[in-house]
Amino acid sequence: MPESAPLLDLPQIEVTIDTDFQTVTPDIPLSTAIALLSQSRQQHCHLASPTETVTGITESKPISFLLVIEAGQLLGIFTERDIVKLSLTSLDWQTTTIAEVMTHPVITLNIALFKDIFAALFLFRRYRIRHLPIVETDGKVLGVVSPESIRQALQPVNLLKFRRVGDVMTRRVYHLPPTATVLEAAQVMSNQGVSCVVVVQIDTDERLHPMGILTERDIVQFQFLELNLATTPLQTVMSAPLFLLDPQDSLWTAHQQMLKRHVRRLVVSWNWGRSLGIVTQTSILRVFDPVEMYGMIETLQNESPPTPSSTLSPGLPLTQETTVPELPREPLLLEQLSTNLQTLLAQPQLSHCDQAEYLNAALQQVIELQKLYWSNESDDEDEALSEAAIAWSEELESLSS
Numbered sequence: 001m002p003e004s005a006p007l008l009d010l011p012q013i014e015v016t017i018d019t020d021f022q023t024v025t026p027d028i029p030l031s032t033a034i035a036l037l038s039q040s041r042q043q044h045c046h047l048a049s050p051t052e053t054v055t056g057i058t059e060s061k062p063i064s065f066l067l068v069i070e071a072g073q074l075l076g077i078f079t080e081r082d083i084v085k086l087s088l089t090s091l092d093w094q095t096t097t098i099a100e101v102m103t104h105p106v107i108t109l110n111i112a113l114f115k116d117i118f119a120a121l122f123l124f125r126r127y128r129i130r131h132l133p134i135v136e137t138d139g140k141v142l143g144v145v146s147p148e149s150i151r152q153a154l155q156p157v158n159l160l161k162f163r164r165v166g167d168v169m170t171r172r173v174y175h176l177p178p179t180a181t182v183l184e185a186a187q188v189m190s191n192q193g194v195s196c197v198v199v200v201q202i203d204t205d206e207r208l209h210p211m212g213i214l215t216e217r218d219i220v221q222f223q224f225l226e227l228n229l230a231t232t233p234l235q236t237v238m239s240a241p242l243f244l245l246d247p248q249d250s251l252w253t254a255h256q257q258m259l260k261r262h263v264r265r266l267v268v269s270w271n272w273g274r275s276l277g278i279v280t281q282t283s284i285l286r287v288f289d290p291v292e293m294y295g296m297i298e299t300l301q302n303e304s305p306p307t308p309s310s311t312l313s314p315g316l317p318l319t320q321e322t323t324v325p326e327l328p329r330e331p332l333l334l335e336q337l338s339t340n341l342q343t344l345l346a347q348p349q350l351s352h353c354d355q356a357e358y359l360n361a362a363l364q365q366v367i368e369l370q371k372l373y374w375s376n377e378s379d380d381e382d383e384a385l386s387e388a389a390i391a392w393s394e395e396l397e398s399l400s401s
Contacts, residue, residue: 011117011150011153011154012153013114013115013116013117015153016117016120016145016149016150016153017134017142017143017144017145017149018143018144018145018146018149019142019143021065021067021141021143021144022036022063022065022066022067023066023067023068023069023141024036024066024067024068024069024078024098025068025069025070026068026070026075026076026097026098026099026102027097027098027099028097028098029093029094029095029096029097029098030086030091030093030094030096030097030098030101031093031094032098033066033078033098034083034093034220034223034224035224036063036066037063037064037065037066037078037080037083037220037224038220038221038223038224039062039063040061040062040063062217064079064080064130064131064146064148064217065077065078065079065080065131065144066078066079066098067106067133067141067144068098068099068102068104069141072139072140073139074106074108074133074135074139074141075099075102075104075106076098076099076102076103076104076105076106077102077103077104077106077131077133078098078101078102078103079103079130079131080216080217080219080220081189081195081216082101082102082103083216083219083220083223084186084189084190084216084219085190086101087183087186087190087219087223087229088183088186088187088190093223106133107123107127107129107132108132108133108134108135108141109123109132109133109134109135109145110134110135110136110137111134111135111136111142112137114134114145117150117285117288118288120132120145120150121150121285121288124147124282124285128193130146130147130282131144131145131146132144132145132146147280147281147282147284147285148264148281150285151255151258151281151284151285152259154255160250160251160252160255160284160287161250161251161252162250163250163251163287164247164248164249164250164251165245165246165247165248165249165250165251165253165254165268165277165279166247166248166268166277167251167287168251168279168283168284168286168287169247169268169277169278169279169283170277170278170279170280170283171275171276171277173198173267173276173277173278174188174189174192174194174197174198175197175198175199175200175208175210175276176188176197176198176199176200176234177199177200177201177202177234178199178201178211178212178233178234178235178238179233179234179235180199180233180234181229181230181231181232181233181234182214182218182219182222182227182229182230182232182233182234182237183229183230183232185197185214185219185234186219186229189216189219195215195216195264195265195280196213196214196215196216196265196278197213197214197234198210198212198213198267198276198278199211199212199213199214199234199235199238199240200276203273206274207272207273207274208269208273208274208275208276209273210242210244210267210269210273210276211235211238211240211241211242212234212235212238212239212240212241212242213238213239213240213242213265213267214234214237214238214239215239215264215265218237218238218239222237242267243257243261243266243267244266244267244268244269245257245266245267245268245269245279246268246269246270247268247270247277251279251284251287254266254279254284255284258281258284264280264281265278265279265280265281266278266279
């Protein structure tokens with residue numbers, strides 16, 4: 001494989017931290033919070049294509065969360081998903097304060113422990129969050145890492161070009177007819193814990209024809225505009241027409257289309273409309289989860305015949321303190337896995353013996369991570385991850401034996 005096309009080119013952590021975030025005090029009313037979330041802010045965004053150098057452009061970025069801060073301390077967080085849930089209640093937006101409905105305490109990551117994106121990706125999945133404040137030891141917020149900020153920092157690496165949309169897309173897609181109301185869509189999003197509903201027309205052959213999509217962001221906008229969600233049909237406010245992906249499209253194609261269209265999710269359609277899927281910025285980042293990356297290791301072994309290698313030690317040095325009170329094992333496991341994965345991916349010329357030693361060492365960490373995943377995961381996508389973990393563990397055991 002040419003050296004100019006590295007398999008693993010993880011973004012620098014500094015690039016993934018969004019330092020331009022919106023803060024509020026705990027006493028602001030919900031009406032003010034909705035007004036803020038309905039706005040956008042200007043940002044200098046770096047986009048890259050496979051044939052072009054990185055180019056800086058200025059674009060408008062939606063505000064998807066608010067950090068509630070008082071006296072320099074982070075008290076809570078309020079997101080678009082919270083607006084969707086609250087849309088189903090009878091709360092008075094004018095008199096209810098954000099302190100009454102914000103999420104607290106907030107899951108954070110100390111900057112000293114933020115070595116690479118694996119730590120953030122693990123916390124996203126473990127706690128089912130999409131915004132991770134990065135803090136100093138004294139609790140001061142330095143910035144926020146999100147799936148969006150990581151995805152925008154990705155370079156055109158073979159890891160994304162190699163994997164297909166069908167590998168990571170969610171097949172459990174919630175859809176409604178165009179005559180359904182926005183309130184019905186909000187109920188589906190809140191009850192099922194999803195960020196969008198696809199609007200479809202079903203023909204006589206039971207084929208689904210995607211017509212549009214409604215997202216959490218749309219609900220925020222409608223609340224700001226004071227639309228009556230119970231009487232507004234989806235067909236009048238949905239985003240349409242849709243750009244559809246095919247399961248065989250590469251994740252790099254999906255990544256580029258999200259950047260180009262300023263969206264966080266794309267609909268996948270195949271089998272002449274009989275099947276639907278959703279690929280999100282979070283699902284794209286699944287290829288960087290430790291368990292998922294073993295697929296790339298196996299491919300490397302199949303494509304690169306063993307060759308004599310220099311003497312290498314499979315030891316896993318750890319020179320800096322990585323203990324977090326709430327998460328005593330994860331930082332250590334993630335750093336060890338990162339060391340093994342980057343060595344394997346960066347040096348495909350390793351002999352089979354050396355590869356087996358690294359794989360055997362990494363196997364122990366992935367077994368521990370499986371236990372941690374299982375302790376907090378329950379939905380279909382998470383069950384799929386656990387099944388994948390078992391499969392890769394069995395494969396790794398055979399390779400290292």
